Amino acid sequence: MKVIIVGGVAGGATAAARLRRLDEQAEIIVLERTGYVSYANCGLPYYIGGTIQDREALTLQTPESFRARFNIDVRVKHEVLSIQPEAHTVTVRRLEDGSEYTESYDKLLLSPGAKAIRPPLPGIDLDGIFTLRTVEDTFRIRSFLEEKKPRSAVVVGGGFIGLEMAENLIHAGVRTTLIQLDDQVLLPLDKDMAGEVHSYLRGQGLDLRLSTAVTGFRRQDGKLETLIGDQPPVAADLVILAIGVAPESDLARRAGLTLGQKGSIAVDDHMRTSQPDIYAVGDAVELAHIVTGQKALVALAGPANRQGRIAADHICGLDQSYSGAQGSSILKLFGMTAAATGLNERSAKAAGVAYDKVVTYSASHAAYYPGAQNMTVKTLFDPATGRILGAQIVGFDGVDKRIDVMATAVRAGLTAQQLTHLDLAYAPPYSSAKDPVNMAGYVIENLRAGLVEQHHWDQVAGLPDDGSVILLDVRTPDEVAQQGLMRPDVIHIPLDSLRQRLGELDPSKKIYVNCVSGLRSYLACRILSQRGFRCSNLSGGWRFWSYAARDRVHDAAPTHPCGIPIGEDRHGA
Amino acid sequence: MKVIIVGGVAGGATAAARLRRLDEQAEIIVLERTGYVSYANCGLPYYIGGTIQDREALTLQTPESFRARFNIDVRVKHEVLSIQPEAHTVTVRRLEDGSEYTESYDKLLLSPGAKAIRPPLPGIDLDGIFTLRTVEDTFRIRSFLEEKKPRSAVVVGGGFIGLEMAENLIHAGVRTTLIQLDDQVLLPLDKDMAGEVHSYLRGQGLDLRLSTAVTGFRRQDGKLETLIGDQPPVAADLVILAIGVAPESDLARRAGLTLGQKGSIAVDDHMRTSQPDIYAVGDAVELAHIVTGQKALVALAGPANRQGRIAADHICGLDQSYSGAQGSSILKLFGMTAAATGLNERSAKAAGVAYDKVVTYSASHAAYYPGAQNMTVKTLFDPATGRILGAQIVGFDGVDKRIDVMATAVRAGLTAQQLTHLDLAYAPPYSSAKDPVNMAGYVIENLRAGLVEQHHWDQVAGLPDDGSVILLDVRTPDEVAQQGLMRPDVIHIPLDSLRQRLGELDPSKKIYVNCVSGLRSYLACRILSQRGFRCSNLSGGWRFWSYAARDRVHDAAPTHPCGIPIGEDRHGA
Structure with a gap:
């Protein structure tokens, strides 16, 4: 043969x-x-x-x-x-x-x-404009860096290659602008999950321009300029095209x-x-x-x-078949990790697949053991069966582990209930007794069992401000002082005072509850709903809203997950 | 209620x-x-x-x-x-x-x-002998350390608590002897997997005494002595009993x-x-x-x-059931991680479950990206169906991720073939295009498809030395010079010369092949068996044999997995 x-x-x-x-x-x-x-x-x-x-x-x-x-x-x-x-x-x-x-x-x-796409833009063939696909491309860019010692770069495209190049250019001391046509980077993530990535990248010194179309290139006074329509051009010593393949x-x-x-x-x-x-x-x-x-x-x-x-x-005559892909992917961005597997909202909608979603925050390992950092987990599931359809995770530690467990769960067709039963290996340096994957399962199961109703970050702005509903924030006074309220009409009652202060709430009005992460507000919802109030929990809480709905600057990765007191997550869901 | x-x-x-x-x-x-x-x-x-x-x-x-x-x-x-x-x-x-x-x-x-076991040994109630179960126990031991500043300690028992205590005592500057009744520590591991742990612990300064029974305690000349039958007693300032619960x-x-x-x-x-x-x-x-x-x-x-x-x-009337445990567990030991899930050989035998096993070495992430370290993966499977029954992993990076993927696979009832199909998230800092879990699946599938026959470390010593079989080592000359041969009668032909030197092998004799890890020897077996030789591959290779069959001192964790040239693992199985 x-x-x-x-x-x-x-x-x-x-x-x-x-x-x-x-x-x-x-x-x-x-x-x-x-x-x-x-x-x-x-x-x-x-x-x-x-x-x-x-x-x-x-x-x-x-x-x-x-x-x-x-x-x-x-x-x-x-x-x-x-x-x-x-x-x-x-x-x-x-x-x-x-x-x-x-x-x-x-x-x-x-x-x-696949080949790197080079759109037929004016000036696309100017010196100093590179694509990256082969070893030869790599040596060419590296030689350019060594010989020309560029001080500034433009990266066009915010996918894997574009973001890796941006990180590596900044790492090499090059001031970098990343121009992205979409309103987000990293399309394996939904836009709301990309919000934290945007904030973090800007915090690392990246000049990130979203929803921006490159219209051409020119050399002006010896400078290589990237043209972006009627906005001022961006001058740089080097351009990397990473538009896609x-x-x-x-x-x-x-x-x-x-x-x-x-x-x-x-x-x-x-x-x-x-x-x-x-x-x-x-x-x-x-x-x-x-x-x-x-x-x-x-x-x-x-x-x-x-x-x-x-x-x-x-x-060779062996009967093997390819069982299909699920698009599991992961990216290191400076200290951050962003990963996805299975369907996101965009791909679920495009495929006509019915889904619901939860957003959870979990510490990467026991919060009392040094180095724990929080991660944001968005999980899509089939509302009829609870089957896990996909997950997206953004965080700083242990993200790769959880996305691979989720990928295995998606591949095996596990349901949210089965996620709660997963017997994952726990010791304080590695995880919590309830792993972030278990937690996602619990939160989905609570939702499916009707224990709580939820609303999402993009619904907050549209909630009536005419007094017909109540927005209730159950964070601590310190948190509210530091982080601010989502809207001026929010009523603030810390969770641990809620049972004593129920009289302040009008039982005829539906209550939309938030805390930092969605966890204490879930506890508040359980108290409220059992006492006859109609209520809904803000999925992902103030933190997710703050990244998804506005352009909040990223906070340094906190040791305790998003300010949640240690141990709370052990008794949360 | x-x-x-x-x-x-x-x-x-x-x-x-x-x-x-x-x-x-x-x-x-x-x-x-x-x-x-x-x-x-x-x-x-x-x-x-x-x-x-x-x-x-x-x-x-x-x-x-x-x-x-x-x-x-x-x-x-x-x-x-x-x-x-x-x-x-x-x-x-x-x-x-x-x-x-x-x-x-x-x-x-x-x-x-559960309560910490305190066997009725002579002297068990002497001052300075502690068990650890509660917060009060903890503060008691910590106070003893702060006030008495002990310079030496004996830990009795090599389970989770005993090993964690030994690590923490050494971390606190206390010279520590660990006495273990069994011939291995960490019973979630099989003895052969524990071999590398023993070597490593000794390298970290632990005085590890296996197969040693504590027979009592006494105070002699002001020193607290742990008695071990007819061997010399071990004097120490402090004893931690961690025999079990x-x-x-x-x-x-x-x-x-x-x-x-x-x-x-x-x-x-x-x-x-x-x-x-x-x-x-x-x-x-x-x-x-x-x-x-x-x-x-x-x-x-x-x-x-x-x-x-x-x-x-x-x-509260919700119909939830516990679906059973699988004993997923993990332990940090200085820089090492040891983890297990599902059945090991001991528990499979005790339960009468038929199993076969493979031992694989894989880099924790792409070997060309800094920080990759090898891990040893032992996977048990049902020989009839290929279903994964359990896994044990020892290594320095990424062990927690792979044991959790394996735990999910065991829980979901996945087969080895399904392991090969798992679409796990790959980027160079996190994994390889073929993840260690995929690799375990491939090696099992090769075995089940009859592409290779394997033998194990404990069979090497018993292979005839009368010339009726051939032991063939396909490592490089450098490796053989550094590591030595397993037996003096081993024939050494480097893999890349094998095709040219087949004439040196007697086709009437069965050939037992080894390399460092079991990977190149698998390639050798494929060459040999297709050219009419009967052969068998040493599972886990020289490296596993060297830890399991003798008390080799642990090598520093190598950047490249067990000396395998980069890229070899990308084309191995």
């Missing part, structure tokens, strides 16, 4: 190695357009910023090492120009000398990846393979294209989302690796 | 708070024998060692704060002497003045916990409640004892293990809290 693999990174490299392990006799050829294979593509921004100092660490796998270990014929700087599916051949160009040749295959695996499907399209959405390559469960002897994996293919069952594009390394392995298995 | 709760920590405190949230009108009385409620019991060793500096942090919940927030009548220093189930009363003693009274109840909830079921027994194993209290799924109006939760009760279905004792905070909530729910 002779297998040709187009693209030697992530899915392609994984497939090649797995093929060899399964078939010692197969002839395996990897054709890679760049000069590198199996490089650490997710590490590239960190090399530019200097967190990764060893250039070799990015590119340790060489064609030679791959050959030595796996007996694979790796040809870098070889570009596949066309595929002849009927003839089972590809036409290849040696980029070093421009010569071309034809290579036959029994099975062909396409792992072309598009599937590299040109080769597939010209070969007549069936395409999916946005020019992606359509594949079946075994990663086969419309031509049964041609497989495709990675950023270029269209996948089924495991929650919605609908097709989606997921440009992430984990799925690419899994797909490469599954394609190799199927080529 | 009037509810009496006996015991105001963990399960008792959780039940009290949940009861109030569900029933604003109920009369709730908590009777606690010590002077503290809802204290941070898992934090006590860290206060003794000074990691937790604030005494208030341990005991922030007071009877007064509990009353203010939850309107609960908390009576500390009140001991329940007896229960009269027919009359629905308890007899209570005020420990401050010795007076007694009777209190009636509609529902009674027992959360008595026993259910505090005396009250339940005398009330005629049905007991379970080891004197525990028997309960149903709703945490009801044999008397329907009496519930019991926490360390004192017997639980169903979710994997085996058999009854077990689990003295951990997480289950206690969940049970307290479920008992409260059931008392």
